[in-house]
Amino acid sequence: MNRQEQKLRTRRSIIEAAFSLLDEQRSLSSISLREVAREAGIAPTSFYRHFKDIDELGLTLVDEAGLALRQLMRQARLRIASGGGVINTSVDTFMEFITANNNIFRLLLREHTGTSMAFRSAVLREIKHFTVELTDYTISNTGLPYNIANLQAEAMVKLVFSAGAEALDASDEQKANVAQRVKLQLRFVANGALQAAAQQNL
Amino acid sequence: MNRQEQKLRTRRSIIEAAFSLLDEQRSLSSISLREVAREAGIAPTSFYRHFKDIDELGLTLVDEAGLALRQLMRQARLRIASGGGVINTSVDTFMEFITANNNIFRLLLREHTGTSMAFRSAVLREIKHFTVELTDYTISNTGLPYNIANLQAEAMVKLVFSAGAEALDASDEQKANVAQRVKLQLRFVANGALQAAAQQNL
DNA sequence: ACATTGAGCTTACAAGTGTACGCTAGTTTA
DNA sequence: TAAACTAGCGTACACTTGTAAGCTCAATGT
Numbered sequence: 001m002n003r004q005e006q007k008l009r010t011r012r013s014i015i016e017a018a019f020s021l022l023d024e025q026r027s028l029s030s031i032s033l034r035e036v037a038r039e040a041g042i043a044p045t046s047f048y049r050h051f052k053d054i055d056e057l058g059l060t061l062v063d064e065a066g067l068a069l070r071q072l073m074r075q076a077r078l079r080i081a082s083g084g085g086v087i088n089t090s091v092d093t094f095m096e097f098i099t100a101n102n103n104i105f106r107l108l109l110r111e112h113t114g115t116s117m118a119f120r121s122a123v124l125r126e127i128k129h130f131t132v133e134l135t136d137y138t139i140s141n142t143g144l145p146y147n148i149a150n151l152q153a154e155a156m157v158k159l160v161f162s163a164g165a166e167a168l169d170a171s172d173e174q175k176a177n178v179a180q181r182v183k184l185q186l187r188f189v190a191n192g193a194l195q196a197a198a199q200q201n202l
Numbered sequence: 203m204n205r206q207e208q209k210l211r212t213r214r215s216i217i218e219a220a221f222s223l224l225d226e227q228r229s230l231s232s233i234s235l236r237e238v239a240r241e242a243g244i245a246p247t248s249f250y251r252h253f254k255d256i257d258e259l260g261l262t263l264v265d266e267a268g269l270a271l272r273q274l275m276r277q278a279r280l281r282i283a284s285g286g287g288v289i290n291t292s293v294d295t296f297m298e299f300i301t302a303n304n305n306i307f308r309l310l311l312r313e314h315t316g317t318s319m320a321f322r323s324a325v326l327r328e329i330k331h332f333t334v335e336l337t338d339y340t341i342s343n344t345g346l347p348y349n350i351a352n353l354q355a356e357a358m359v360k361l362v363f364s365a366g367a368e369a370l371d372a373s374d375e376q377k378a379n380v381a382q383r384v385k386l387q388l389r390f391v392a393n394g395a396l397q398a399a400a401q402q403n404l
Numbered sequence: 405a406c407a408t409t410g411a412g413c414t415t416a417c418a419a420g421t422g423t424a425c426g427c428t429a430g431t432t433t434a
Numbered sequence: 435t436a437a438a439c440t441a442g443c444g445t446a447c448a449c450t451t452g453t454a455a456g457c458t459c460a461a462t463g464t
Contacts, residue, residue, distance in 0.1 A: 001441080002431090002432095003430085003431050003432070003439095003441080006431095006441080007440090007441070008440080010442085022315050024317070024319070025317050025318070025319075026317060027231075027316075027317050029229075029231070029232060030231060030317060031423065032420080032422085033421080033422065033423090034420080034421065034422080041294060042441090042442070042443090043442060043443050043444075044421095044422080044423085044443095045422095045423070045424085045425095045442080045443070045444085046441065046442045046443070048423080049440080049441055050440070050441090054422090109315050110315050110316070110317070112315070112367075113311050113312050113314070113367060114229075114312070115226070115227045115228060115229050115232060115312070116227070117226070117227075124231070140318040148277055151383060151386050151387055151390070152387075152390065154387070155361060155387040155390060155391075158360065158361055158364040159357060159360055159361070162360040162364065165314075165315060181356070183298075183353075184353050184398070185353055185357040185391070185393065186395075187357070187398070188353070188357060188390070188391045188395050188398060189357075189387070189390050189391055189394055190353065190394065190395030191390075191393070191394040191398070192389065192390030192391055192392070192394035192397075193390050195390075195393050195394075195397070196386070196389070196390060196393070203461090204461085205409095205410085205411080205460085205461050205462070208411080208461090209410090209411070212411080212412090234450080234451060234452085235451080235452065235453090236450075236451065236452080237450095237451095244411090244412070244413090245412060245414075246451095246452080246453085247412080247413075247414085247453070247454085247455095248411070248412045248413070250453080251410080251411055251412070252411090255450090259412050362447095
Protein backbone atom coordinates (compact mmCIF):
# COMPACT_ATOMS: atom_id res chain seq x y z
CA MET A 1 0.00 0.00 0.00
CA ASN A 2 1.23 3.43 -0.99
CA ARG A 3 2.43 5.51 1.90
CA GLN A 4 0.77 8.83 1.01
CA GLU A 5 -2.42 6.99 0.33
CA GLN A 6 -2.32 5.33 3.72
CA LYS A 7 -1.73 8.67 5.40
CA LEU A 8 -4.70 10.17 3.63
CA ARG A 9 -6.79 7.23 4.71
CA THR A 10 -5.88 7.75 8.34
CA ARG A 11 -6.57 11.45 8.02
CA ARG A 12 -9.98 10.60 6.64
CA SER A 13 -10.69 8.28 9.53
CA ILE A 14 -9.79 11.05 11.98
CA ILE A 15 -12.21 13.40 10.24
CA GLU A 16 -14.95 10.78 10.16
CA ALA A 17 -14.32 9.99 13.80
CA ALA A 18 -14.70 13.64 14.70
CA PHE A 19 -17.94 13.99 12.73
CA SER A 20 -19.34 10.90 14.37
CA LEU A 21 -18.62 12.39 17.79
CA LEU A 22 -20.49 15.57 16.96
CA ASP A 23 -23.90 14.36 17.97
CA GLU A 24 -26.61 16.15 19.87
CA GLN A 25 -24.45 16.63 22.92
CA ARG A 26 -21.00 17.48 21.66
CA SER A 27 -19.48 20.53 20.06
CA LEU A 28 -16.08 21.02 18.52
CA SER A 29 -14.76 22.61 21.66
CA SER A 30 -15.94 19.73 23.79
CA ILE A 31 -14.39 16.85 21.91
CA SER A 32 -10.94 15.98 23.06
CA LEU A 33 -7.97 14.97 21.01
CA ARG A 34 -7.75 11.69 22.87
CA GLU A 35 -11.38 10.94 22.22
CA VAL A 36 -11.04 11.54 18.51
CA ALA A 37 -7.90 9.43 18.42
CA ARG A 38 -9.65 6.62 20.27
CA GLU A 39 -12.57 6.72 17.84
CA ALA A 40 -10.25 6.82 14.87
CA GLY A 41 -8.31 3.88 16.20
CA ILE A 42 -4.94 5.54 16.56
CA ALA A 43 -2.73 6.53 19.46
CA PRO A 44 -3.34 10.01 20.88
CA THR A 45 0.06 11.23 19.88
CA SER A 46 -0.32 10.01 16.31
CA PHE A 47 -2.95 12.66 15.87
CA TYR A 48 -0.18 15.24 15.56
CA ARG A 49 1.12 13.58 12.42
CA HIS A 50 -2.02 14.91 10.72
CA PHE A 51 -3.11 18.04 12.50
CA LYS A 52 -1.22 20.61 14.51
CA ASP A 53 -4.14 21.10 16.85
CA ILE A 54 -7.64 20.04 17.60
CA ASP A 55 -8.49 23.48 16.25
CA GLU A 56 -6.92 22.72 12.91
CA LEU A 57 -9.10 19.65 12.70
CA GLY A 58 -12.08 21.81 13.61
CA LEU A 59 -11.44 24.21 10.77
CA THR A 60 -11.12 21.29 8.40
CA LEU A 61 -14.51 20.04 9.53
CA VAL A 62 -16.11 23.43 9.01
CA ASP A 63 -14.61 23.57 5.53
CA GLU A 64 -16.02 20.17 4.71
CA ALA A 65 -19.39 21.26 6.01
CA GLY A 66 -19.24 24.34 3.82
CA LEU A 67 -18.49 22.14 0.86
CA ALA A 68 -21.58 20.09 1.59
CA LEU A 69 -23.59 23.29 1.75
CA ARG A 70 -22.50 24.32 -1.70
CA GLN A 71 -23.38 20.94 -3.11
CA LEU A 72 -26.77 21.49 -1.56
CA MET A 73 -27.15 24.77 -3.42
CA ARG A 74 -26.14 23.19 -6.69
CA GLN A 75 -28.67 20.45 -6.19
CA ALA A 76 -31.38 22.97 -5.38
CA ARG A 77 -30.68 24.92 -8.54
CA LEU A 78 -30.93 21.79 -10.62
CA ARG A 79 -34.27 20.88 -9.13
CA ILE A 80 -35.60 24.40 -9.55
CA ALA A 81 -34.68 24.34 -13.22
CA SER A 82 -36.95 21.36 -13.69
CA GLY A 83 -39.93 23.24 -12.25
CA GLY A 84 -41.86 23.20 -9.00
CA GLY A 85 -41.48 26.71 -7.59
CA VAL A 86 -38.35 28.30 -6.21
CA ILE A 87 -39.35 28.59 -2.58
CA ASN A 88 -40.96 25.19 -2.39
CA THR A 89 -38.11 23.36 -4.02
CA SER A 90 -35.42 25.19 -2.10
CA VAL A 91 -36.96 24.57 1.28
CA ASP A 92 -37.64 20.94 0.50
CA THR A 93 -34.08 20.42 -0.68
CA PHE A 94 -32.76 22.12 2.41
CA MET A 95 -34.86 20.00 4.71
CA GLU A 96 -33.75 16.84 3.02
CA PHE A 97 -30.18 17.97 3.44
CA ILE A 98 -30.34 18.54 7.16
CA THR A 99 -32.07 15.21 7.59
CA ALA A 100 -29.45 13.33 5.62
CA ASN A 101 -26.52 15.33 6.95
CA ASN A 102 -27.64 15.82 10.48
CA ASN A 103 -24.26 16.19 12.09
CA ILE A 104 -22.90 18.44 9.39
CA PHE A 105 -25.66 20.98 9.74
CA ARG A 106 -25.52 20.74 13.50
CA LEU A 107 -21.85 21.56 13.36
CA LEU A 108 -22.49 24.69 11.32
CA LEU A 109 -25.34 25.77 13.52
CA ARG A 110 -23.47 25.23 16.74
CA GLU A 111 -20.20 26.78 15.73
CA HIS A 112 -22.01 29.74 14.22
CA THR A 113 -22.64 30.92 17.76
CA GLY A 114 -19.81 28.94 19.31
CA THR A 115 -16.94 29.91 21.53
CA SER A 116 -14.18 30.04 18.97
CA MET A 117 -13.78 33.19 16.92
CA ALA A 118 -12.00 31.21 14.21
CA PHE A 119 -14.85 28.73 13.87
CA ARG A 120 -17.47 31.46 14.00
CA SER A 121 -15.94 33.36 11.13
CA ALA A 122 -15.37 30.20 9.15
CA VAL A 123 -19.07 29.37 9.42
CA LEU A 124 -20.04 32.95 8.72
CA ARG A 125 -18.04 32.85 5.52
CA GLU A 126 -20.04 29.86 4.33
CA ILE A 127 -23.37 31.44 5.18
CA LYS A 128 -22.32 34.67 3.52
CA HIS A 129 -21.54 32.71 0.41
CA PHE A 130 -25.05 31.33 0.54
CA THR A 131 -26.49 34.83 0.79
CA VAL A 132 -24.42 36.21 -2.06
CA GLU A 133 -25.50 33.42 -4.37
CA LEU A 134 -29.13 33.92 -3.47
CA THR A 135 -28.84 37.66 -4.04
CA ASP A 136 -27.41 37.12 -7.52
CA TYR A 137 -30.06 34.59 -8.32
CA THR A 138 -32.80 36.96 -7.20
CA ILE A 139 -31.49 39.86 -9.22
CA SER A 140 -31.16 37.89 -12.43
CA ASN A 141 -34.56 36.28 -11.92
CA THR A 142 -36.72 39.14 -10.72
CA GLY A 143 -34.76 42.22 -11.67
CA LEU A 144 -34.99 43.64 -8.16
CA PRO A 145 -32.47 46.37 -7.38
CA TYR A 146 -29.40 45.17 -5.55
CA ASN A 147 -30.09 46.67 -2.14
CA ILE A 148 -33.53 45.13 -1.93
CA ALA A 149 -32.52 41.78 -3.37
CA ASN A 150 -29.70 41.60 -0.88
CA LEU A 151 -31.91 42.39 2.09
CA GLN A 152 -34.40 39.82 0.90
CA ALA A 153 -31.76 37.15 0.43
CA GLU A 154 -30.24 37.78 3.83
CA ALA A 155 -33.62 37.58 5.52
CA MET A 156 -34.47 34.40 3.69
CA VAL A 157 -31.24 32.69 4.58
CA LYS A 158 -31.71 33.60 8.21
CA LEU A 159 -35.25 32.30 8.24
CA VAL A 160 -34.32 29.07 6.53
CA PHE A 161 -31.41 28.44 8.86
CA SER A 162 -33.59 29.14 11.87
CA ALA A 163 -36.15 26.74 10.55
CA GLY A 164 -33.42 24.21 9.98
CA ALA A 165 -32.38 24.55 13.60
CA GLU A 166 -35.93 23.87 14.66
CA ALA A 167 -36.27 20.90 12.37
CA LEU A 168 -32.95 19.37 13.27
CA ASP A 169 -34.19 17.18 16.08
CA ALA A 170 -37.84 17.09 15.15
CA SER A 171 -40.02 14.23 14.02
CA ASP A 172 -41.02 13.90 10.40
CA GLU A 173 -44.36 15.55 10.85
CA GLN A 174 -42.85 18.36 12.88
CA LYS A 175 -40.36 18.84 10.08
CA ALA A 176 -43.16 19.05 7.54
CA ASN A 177 -44.85 21.63 9.70
CA VAL A 178 -41.73 23.72 10.07
CA ALA A 179 -41.17 23.52 6.32
CA GLN A 180 -44.67 24.70 5.57
CA ARG A 181 -44.39 27.61 7.96
CA VAL A 182 -41.07 28.81 6.66
CA LYS A 183 -42.36 28.66 3.11
CA LEU A 184 -45.16 31.03 4.01
CA GLN A 185 -42.74 33.30 5.81
CA LEU A 186 -40.45 33.39 2.81
CA ARG A 187 -43.40 34.40 0.71
CA PHE A 188 -44.08 37.27 3.13
CA VAL A 189 -40.53 38.43 2.63
CA ALA A 190 -40.63 38.04 -1.14
CA ASN A 191 -43.86 39.97 -1.47
CA GLY A 192 -42.72 42.63 0.95
CA ALA A 193 -39.54 43.09 -1.02
CA LEU A 194 -41.42 43.31 -4.27
CA GLN A 195 -43.66 45.98 -2.81
CA ALA A 196 -40.68 47.93 -1.52
CA ALA A 197 -39.08 47.82 -4.94
CA ALA A 198 -42.26 49.11 -6.55
CA GLN A 199 -42.37 52.02 -4.13
CA GLN A 200 -38.71 52.76 -4.68
CA ASN A 201 -39.42 53.12 -8.40
CA LEU A 202 -41.99 55.88 -8.04
CA MET B 203 -25.12 39.45 59.84
CA ASN B 204 -28.15 37.29 59.20
CA ARG B 205 -27.39 33.77 58.13
CA GLN B 206 -29.94 33.36 55.35
CA GLU B 207 -28.98 36.72 54.04
CA GLN B 208 -25.34 35.74 53.91
CA LYS B 209 -26.19 32.57 52.07
CA LEU B 210 -28.17 34.49 49.50
CA ARG B 211 -25.30 36.85 49.09
CA THR B 212 -22.90 34.01 48.36
CA ARG B 213 -25.39 32.49 45.96
CA ARG B 214 -25.55 35.82 44.18
CA SER B 215 -21.79 36.00 43.94
CA ILE B 216 -21.70 32.54 42.40
CA ILE B 217 -24.22 33.62 39.79
CA GLU B 218 -22.36 36.82 39.07
CA ALA B 219 -19.11 34.92 38.85
CA ALA B 220 -20.64 32.57 36.31
CA PHE B 221 -22.01 35.43 34.22
CA SER B 222 -18.67 37.15 34.25
CA LEU B 223 -17.02 34.00 32.94
CA LEU B 224 -19.42 33.77 30.03
CA ASP B 225 -17.51 36.04 27.72
CA GLU B 226 -16.81 35.62 24.04
CA GLN B 227 -14.98 32.37 24.51
CA ARG B 228 -16.88 30.43 27.11
CA SER B 229 -20.18 28.64 27.18
CA LEU B 230 -22.09 27.11 30.04
CA SER B 231 -20.76 23.67 29.26
CA SER B 232 -17.20 24.88 29.20
CA ILE B 233 -17.06 26.63 32.55
CA SER B 234 -16.01 24.37 35.37
CA LEU B 235 -17.31 24.26 38.87
CA ARG B 236 -13.87 25.01 40.20
CA GLU B 237 -13.50 28.00 37.97
CA VAL B 238 -16.80 29.46 39.08
CA ALA B 239 -15.89 28.81 42.70
CA ARG B 240 -12.52 30.47 42.25
CA GLU B 241 -14.14 33.52 40.66
CA ALA B 242 -16.77 33.67 43.38
CA GLY B 243 -14.11 33.46 46.05
CA ILE B 244 -15.24 30.24 47.70
CA ALA B 245 -13.85 26.74 48.01
CA PRO B 246 -14.83 24.36 45.19
CA THR B 247 -16.75 22.09 47.52
CA SER B 248 -18.71 24.96 49.01
CA PHE B 249 -20.42 25.29 45.66
CA TYR B 250 -22.55 22.29 46.56
CA ARG B 251 -24.15 24.16 49.44
CA HIS B 252 -25.94 26.24 46.81
CA PHE B 253 -26.35 24.13 43.70
CA LYS B 254 -26.60 20.41 43.18
CA ASP B 255 -24.76 20.65 39.89
CA ILE B 256 -23.13 22.99 37.46
CA ASP B 257 -26.22 22.27 35.40
CA GLU B 258 -28.50 23.56 38.09
CA LEU B 259 -26.54 26.78 38.10
CA GLY B 260 -26.82 26.87 34.32
CA LEU B 261 -30.59 26.64 34.42
CA THR B 262 -30.66 29.41 36.97
CA LEU B 263 -28.64 31.59 34.65
CA VAL B 264 -30.97 30.89 31.73
CA ASP B 265 -33.91 31.78 33.94
CA GLU B 266 -32.29 35.05 34.90
CA ALA B 267 -31.57 35.79 31.27
CA GLY B 268 -35.21 35.11 30.44
CA LEU B 269 -36.24 37.53 33.13
CA ALA B 270 -34.06 40.20 31.58
CA LEU B 271 -35.66 39.49 28.24
CA ARG B 272 -39.11 40.11 29.63
CA GLN B 273 -38.03 43.36 31.18
CA LEU B 274 -36.78 44.28 27.75
CA MET B 275 -40.22 43.63 26.29
CA ARG B 276 -41.91 45.68 28.94
CA GLN B 277 -39.54 48.54 28.28
CA ALA B 278 -40.16 48.33 24.55
CA ARG B 279 -43.91 48.48 25.06
CA LEU B 280 -43.58 51.55 27.20
CA ARG B 281 -41.48 53.32 24.62
CA ILE B 282 -43.81 52.32 21.81
CA ALA B 283 -46.73 53.80 23.71
CA SER B 284 -45.00 57.16 23.69
CA GLY B 285 -44.69 57.11 19.89
CA GLY B 286 -41.95 56.57 17.36
CA GLY B 287 -43.03 53.55 15.34
CA VAL B 288 -43.28 49.97 16.51
CA ILE B 289 -40.51 48.46 14.44
CA ASN B 290 -38.10 51.31 14.95
CA THR B 291 -38.57 51.50 18.66
CA SER B 292 -38.49 47.75 19.18
CA VAL B 293 -35.30 47.22 17.25
CA ASP B 294 -33.61 50.17 18.93
CA THR B 295 -34.60 48.92 22.35
CA PHE B 296 -33.40 45.45 21.51
CA MET B 297 -30.06 46.72 20.29
CA GLU B 298 -29.57 48.77 23.40
CA PHE B 299 -30.34 45.69 25.44
CA ILE B 300 -27.76 43.46 23.83
CA THR B 301 -25.19 46.19 24.15
CA ALA B 302 -25.86 46.74 27.82
CA ASN B 303 -26.38 43.06 28.61
CA ASN B 304 -23.80 41.57 26.36
CA ASN B 305 -23.16 38.39 28.29
CA ILE B 306 -26.80 37.72 29.00
CA PHE B 307 -27.78 37.78 25.36
CA ARG B 308 -24.72 35.79 24.44
CA LEU B 309 -25.77 33.13 26.89
CA LEU B 310 -29.21 32.83 25.33
CA LEU B 311 -27.83 32.77 21.83
CA ARG B 312 -25.20 30.18 22.58
CA GLU B 313 -27.30 27.83 24.62
CA HIS B 314 -30.09 28.06 22.08
CA THR B 315 -27.97 25.85 19.84
CA GLY B 316 -25.87 24.41 22.63
CA THR B 317 -25.08 20.88 23.65
CA SER B 318 -27.46 20.51 26.55
CA MET B 319 -31.03 19.56 25.79
CA ALA B 320 -32.13 21.07 29.09
CA PHE B 321 -30.56 24.43 28.32
CA ARG B 322 -31.82 24.40 24.77
CA SER B 323 -35.41 23.93 25.83
CA ALA B 324 -35.08 26.48 28.60
CA VAL B 325 -33.95 29.07 26.07
CA LEU B 326 -36.58 27.99 23.61
CA ARG B 327 -39.24 28.54 26.22
CA GLU B 328 -38.11 32.13 26.64
CA ILE B 329 -38.04 32.81 22.93
CA LYS B 330 -41.43 31.23 22.52
CA HIS B 331 -42.74 33.56 25.16
CA PHE B 332 -41.40 36.43 23.12
CA THR B 333 -43.18 35.17 20.02
CA VAL B 334 -46.48 34.66 21.79
CA GLU B 335 -46.46 38.17 23.17
CA LEU B 336 -45.65 39.63 19.79
CA THR B 337 -48.43 37.61 18.18
CA ASP B 338 -50.98 38.93 20.67
CA TYR B 339 -49.75 42.43 20.22
CA THR B 340 -50.00 42.15 16.45
CA ILE B 341 -53.51 40.78 16.54
CA SER B 342 -54.84 43.43 18.85
CA ASN B 343 -53.08 46.17 16.92
CA THR B 344 -53.64 45.22 13.31
CA GLY B 345 -56.53 42.76 13.47
CA LEU B 346 -54.63 40.20 11.42
CA PRO B 347 -55.98 36.66 11.67
CA TYR B 348 -54.16 34.46 14.15
CA ASN B 349 -52.35 32.19 11.73
CA ILE B 350 -50.85 35.06 9.81
CA ALA B 351 -50.03 37.14 12.86
CA ASN B 352 -48.28 34.17 14.38
CA LEU B 353 -46.20 33.47 11.30
CA GLN B 354 -45.27 37.10 11.14
CA ALA B 355 -44.29 37.29 14.78
CA GLU B 356 -42.20 34.14 14.54
CA ALA B 357 -40.37 35.42 11.49
CA MET B 358 -39.75 38.77 13.12
CA VAL B 359 -38.38 37.28 16.30
CA LYS B 360 -36.04 35.07 14.31
CA LEU B 361 -34.81 37.98 12.23
CA VAL B 362 -34.28 40.18 15.25
CA PHE B 363 -32.40 37.50 17.14
CA SER B 364 -30.24 36.80 14.11
CA ALA B 365 -29.50 40.48 13.81
CA GLY B 366 -28.69 40.55 17.50
CA ALA B 367 -26.21 37.77 16.99
CA GLU B 368 -24.54 39.75 14.25
CA ALA B 369 -24.47 42.91 16.30
CA LEU B 370 -23.19 41.27 19.44
CA ASP B 371 -19.51 41.77 18.79
CA ALA B 372 -19.78 44.56 16.30
CA SER B 373 -18.65 48.16 16.49
CA ASP B 374 -21.17 50.93 17.02
CA GLU B 375 -21.46 51.79 13.37
CA GLN B 376 -21.75 48.15 12.39
CA LYS B 377 -24.53 47.86 14.95
CA ALA B 378 -26.31 50.83 13.45
CA ASN B 379 -26.02 49.24 10.04
CA VAL B 380 -27.38 45.91 11.24
CA ALA B 381 -30.24 47.70 12.96
CA GLN B 382 -31.16 49.59 9.84
CA ARG B 383 -31.12 46.45 7.72
CA VAL B 384 -33.25 44.42 10.06
CA LYS B 385 -35.79 47.22 10.26
CA LEU B 386 -36.22 47.10 6.50
CA GLN B 387 -36.48 43.33 6.60
CA LEU B 388 -39.13 43.49 9.30
CA ARG B 389 -41.06 45.87 7.08
CA PHE B 390 -40.87 43.34 4.25
CA VAL B 391 -42.37 40.75 6.55
CA ALA B 392 -45.06 43.07 7.86
CA ASN B 393 -46.15 44.14 4.40
CA GLY B 394 -46.02 40.60 3.08
CA ALA B 395 -48.19 39.43 5.94
CA LEU B 396 -50.66 42.23 5.36
CA GLN B 397 -50.89 41.29 1.73
CA ALA B 398 -51.42 37.63 2.58
CA ALA B 399 -54.21 38.56 4.96
CA ALA B 400 -55.89 40.65 2.28
CA GLN B 401 -55.80 37.74 -0.15
CA GLN B 402 -57.12 35.38 2.48
CA ASN B 403 -60.14 37.62 2.90
CA LEU B 404 -61.28 37.42 -0.70
C1' DA C 405 -26.82 28.66 78.69
C1' DC C 406 -26.28 25.02 75.91
C1' DA C 407 -27.12 21.98 71.84
C1' DT C 408 -27.95 22.04 67.05
C1' DT C 409 -27.36 23.50 62.52
C1' DG C 410 -25.07 24.41 58.35
C1' DA C 411 -21.92 27.48 55.30
C1' DG C 412 -17.50 27.16 54.17
C1' DC C 413 -12.93 25.08 54.54
C1' DT C 414 -8.93 21.63 53.86
C1' DT C 415 -7.39 17.49 52.31
C1' DA C 416 -7.55 13.68 49.22
C1' DC C 417 -8.31 10.81 45.16
C1' DA C 418 -9.41 8.88 40.76
C1' DA C 419 -10.12 10.11 36.14
C1' DG C 420 -9.25 12.63 32.11
C1' DT C 421 -6.54 16.03 29.52
C1' DG C 422 -2.60 17.88 26.12
C1' DT C 423 1.73 16.93 24.68
C1' DA C 424 7.06 16.01 25.00
C1' DC C 425 10.31 12.31 24.03
C1' DG C 426 12.20 8.51 21.97
C1' DC C 427 11.50 4.04 19.67
C1' DT C 428 9.98 0.78 15.91
C1' DA C 429 9.26 -0.82 11.51
C1' DG C 430 7.81 -0.34 7.08
C1' DT C 431 8.24 2.66 2.77
C1' DT C 432 10.76 5.43 -0.17
C1' DT C 433 14.80 7.12 -2.22
C1' DA C 434 19.64 7.07 -3.83
C1' DT D 435 21.45 -2.92 -1.19
C1' DA D 436 22.11 0.71 2.06
C1' DA D 437 20.50 5.06 3.98
C1' DA D 438 16.94 8.25 5.10
C1' DC D 439 12.41 9.16 6.22
C1' DT D 440 8.15 8.98 8.79
C1' DA D 441 3.40 7.17 10.47
C1' DG D 442 2.24 5.32 14.47
C1' DC D 443 3.18 3.69 19.21
C1' DG D 444 4.23 3.49 24.39
C1' DT D 445 5.60 5.84 28.28
C1' DA D 446 5.62 9.70 31.10
C1' DC D 447 4.50 14.15 33.27
C1' DA D 448 2.20 18.07 34.87
C1' DC D 449 -2.47 19.82 35.04
C1' DT D 450 -7.37 20.27 35.69
C1' DT D 451 -11.50 18.28 36.72
C1' DG D 452 -15.63 16.65 39.99
C1' DT D 453 -16.58 15.30 44.35
C1' DA D 454 -16.24 12.45 48.85
C1' DA D 455 -15.10 12.90 53.93
C1' DG D 456 -14.67 15.23 57.81
C1' DC D 457 -13.58 19.56 60.44
C1' DT D 458 -14.54 24.41 62.28
C1' DC D 459 -17.10 27.82 64.26
C1' DA D 460 -20.55 31.44 64.11
C1' DA D 461 -25.56 31.92 63.88
C1' DT D 462 -29.72 29.97 65.49
C1' DG D 463 -33.25 27.51 68.42
C1' DT D 464 -34.66 25.98 72.86
